[in-house]
Amino acid sequence: MLKRSPAALVAASLALAASCAVAQPAGKLKVGLMLPYTGTYAALGVAIENGFRLYASEQGGKLGGRELEFIKVDDESDPAKATDNVNKLIKRDNVDVIVGTVHSGVVAAMARAAKESGTMLIVPNAGAGVVTGPMCGPGIFRSSFSNWQPAYAMGEVAAKKGHKRVVTITHKYAAGDESVGGFKEAFEKGGGKVVKDLNLPFPNVEFQALLTEIASIKPDAVYTFFAGGAAVKFVKDYSAAGLKKAIPLYGAGFLTDGTLEAQGADADGLLTTLHYADGLNTPRDNAFRLAYVKAYKLQPDVYAVQGYDAAQILGVGLAGTKGDITKKAEFAAAVRKAKIDSPRGAFTLGANHNPVQDIYLRQVVGKENKTIGIASKALADPGKGCTMK
Numbered sequence: 423m424l425k426r427s428p429a430a431l432v433a434a435s436l437a438l439a440a441s442c443a444v445a446q447p448a449g450k451l452k453v454g455l456m457l458p459y460t461g462t463y464a465a466l467g468v469a470i471e472n473g474f475r476l477y478a479s480e481q482g483g484k485l486g487g488r489e490l491e492f493i494k495v496d497d498e499s500d501p502a503k504a505t506d507n508v509n510k511l512i513k514r515d516n517v518d519v520i521v522g523t524v525h526s527g528v529v530a531a532m533a534r535a536a537k538e539s540g541t542m543l544i545v546p547n548a549g550a551g552v553v554t555g556p557m558c559g560p561g562i563f564r565s566s567f568s569n570w571q572p573a574y575a576m577g578e579v580a581a582k583k584g585h586k587r588v589v590t591i592t593h594k595y596a597a598g599d600e601s602v603g604g605f606k607e608a609f610e611k612g613g614g615k616v617v618k619d620l621n622l623p624f625p626n627v628e629f630q631a632l633l634t635e636i637a638s639i640k641p642d643a644v645y646t647f648f649a650g651g652a653a654v655k656f657v658k659d660y661s662a663a664g665l666k667k668a669i670p671l672y673g674a675g676f677l678t679d680g681t682l683e684a685q686g687a688d689a690d691g692l693l694t695t696l697h698y699a700d701g702l703n704t705p706r707d708n709a710f711r712l713a714y715v716k717a718y719k720l721q722p723d724v725y726a727v728q729g730y731d732a733a734q735i736l737g738v739g740l741a742g743t744k745g746d747i748t749k750k751a752e753f754a755a756a757v758r759k760a761k762i763d764s765p766r767g768a769f770t771l772g773a774n775h776n777p778v779q780d781i782y783l784r785q786v787v788g789k790e791n792k793t794i795g796i797a798s799k800a801l802a803d804p805g806k807g808c809t810m811k
Contacts, residue, residue: 449488450488450489450490450491451485451486451488451489451490451491451518451519451740451745451747452491452493452515452516452517452518452519453490453491453492453493453517453518453519453521453736454493454494454495454511454512454515454517454519454520454521454522455471455474455492455493455494455495455521455522456494456495456497456507456508456511456520456521456522456523456532457470457471457494457495457496457497457521457522457523457524458496458497458498458499458523458524458525459494459496460496460498461498461499461625462499462625462649462650462651462652463499463524463525463649463650464650465650465680466524466547466649466650466680466725467496467523467524469680469720469722469723469725469726469729470521470524470546470547470725470726470728470729470732471494471729472714472717472718472720472722472726472729473546473714473722473725473726473727473728473729473730473731473732473733474521474546474729474730474732474733475492475729475733476713476714476717476718476726476729476730476733477730477731477733477734477737478490478733479717480713481737485733485736485737485740485741486736486737486739486740486741486743486744486745487740487744487745488740488745493511493515493517495507495508495510495511497522497523497525497528499523499524499525499528499625500525500528501525501527501528501530501531504527504528504529504530504531504532505531505534505535508520508531508532508535508536509535512535512536512539512541513539517541518541518542518747519541519542519543519544519736519747520532520536520541520542520543520544521543521544521546521729521732521736522543522545522546522548523545523546523547523548524547524548524649524725525548525595525597526548526549526550526569526595526596526597526600527550527595527596527597527624528548529545529548529550529553530550530552530553530557530596532545533545533552533553533557533559533562534557536559536561536562537557537559537561537562540561540750541561542561542562542563542747542750542753543561543562543563544563544564544565544732544735544736545562545563545564545565545566545732546565546566546725546728546729546731546732547566547725547728548566548597549564549566549567549568549569549570549571549597549600549601550568550569550596550597550600551568551569551570551596551600551803551806552596552807554568554772554774554775554776554803554805554808555774555805555806555807555808556806556807556808558774558775558805558807558808558809558810559810559811560750560751560754560810561750561753561754562775563735563739563757563771563775564771564775564776564777565728565729565731565732565734565735565762565777566697566728566731566777567696567697567776567777567779567803568600568776568803569596569597569600569601569604569647569674570600570601570603570604570607570803570804571604571697571779571781571798571801571803572601572604572674572675572694572695572696572697572781573600573601573602573603573604573605573608573645573647573674573695574604574605574607574608574798574801575608575695575781575783575797575798575801576605576608576645576672576673576674576694576695576797577604577605577606577607577608577609577610577611577612577614577645578608578609578612578797578798579672579693579695579783579797580605580609580612580614580643580645580672581608581609581611581612581613581614582612583643585609585614585642585643585670586613586614586615586642587614587615587617587641587642588609588614588615588616588617588641588642588643588644588645589616589617589618589619589620589636589639589641589643589644589645590602590605590606590616590618590619590620590644590645590646591619591620591621591629591632591636591644591645591646591656592620592621592646592647592648593621593622593623593624593625593626593647593648593652594621594622594623594624595624597647597649598621598624598647601647601674602616602619602645602647605645609645616645617639617641618635618639618641620632620635620636624652625651625652627651627652627655627656629655629656629659629660630659630663633659633660633663633665634663636665636669637663637664637665637668640669641669642669642670643669643670643671643672644660644665644669644670644671644672645672645673646671646672646673646674646677647673647674647676647677648673648676648677649676649677649679649681650676650680650681653673653676653677653678653681653685654681654684654685656677657671657677657678657681657685657688657689657692658685658686658688660688661688662688666688670693671692672692672693672694672695673692673694674694674695674696675694675695675696675697675698675699675724675782675784675791676696676724677692677694678692678694678784678786678791679694679696679698679723679724679725679791680723680724680725682786682789682790682791683789689786690786690787690788691785691786692785692786693783693784693785694783694784694786694791695781695782695783695784695797695798696724696781696782696784696791697724697766697769697777697779697780697781697782698723698724698727698765698766698782699782699784699791699792699793700784700790700791700792700793701790701792701793702765702766702767702793704765704767706763706764706765706767707765707766710722710727710730710765711765714726722765724766727764727765727766730764730765731762731764731765731766734762734763734764735757735762735771738756738757738760738762739753739754739756739757740753741756742755742756742757743756754775757771757775758770758771758773758775762777766779766780767779767780772802772803772805773805773808773810774803774805774808774810776802776803776805778800778801778802779800779801780796780798780799780800780801781796781797781798781801782795782796782797783795783796783797
């Protein structure tokens, strides 16, 4: 039996350690969840986190071989606090990836900070065009939609229904402006005319004066973008004002997603467009819904799906880099090549890292947003201004 010198043993040990270091990603992956946990969008933030954690748990708590460590920050849906909040995660907590957020005004600051610091960002809701437009980047991905997508699809629907004069109403912020813009683009291309754009400051929900104005204009229909608590109050106020029976109300799907329990009968029959719907009745969606109910004793909604798919995107990218999130080019290449097996239906990411996906036409039946068709097939966001630098 040959004896090895102490120096040789040390060298062998170092070589073994080095080979293990190459084979095994270093430590836990720090995931920064910057979501609304208070205020109008609190329920949305919780659903996104639930969905993300559900997918991670299905993978044994690991993505790309890395255990996950979650660090949470409440963004309060406040753009004025966004830069400070995201920098807590980047500079104080040294997270590897940020997942957030809901509010389009907040996500713009997050994208800016992510690009400047080189931190990965996956957006599980906020549809601000700037994120996958002028501020797009190799390390920025969206698992949800652009504000333009469901709105454009609904503009096509409204035009095909023969409406000629429409009023729009929303909060005066990025999501509302972009949603109205997408609707108007398709509706006017189809021969209609938006005769008035109405709005009010976020998060103001005093709608009465604007509802009175709608009644005086007598349009063929109304298009709206509201979400969360504001969507609940708007639908109830619209019905209480007697407008529901007189003037059809159409909206991006957030009007009735996660809100039907509170809206009650006032939402019955409303038509909305979104990239997810109840009653898809596919094996993938049925399995997801069953798992979500079992885990959280709640019915999943679009926000839960978007959180689930944010985790899927992270998992796909990490699988392509063997767990090394610093390999951004390889991470992005893996995600762009992938078909994400989503409960909403499989989708891909476009060149601007925004989902290319079907937009469903849904109708409220009881407490469900039932799919009644596809409003727009494989709709890709135009990604205006994106140069992917």
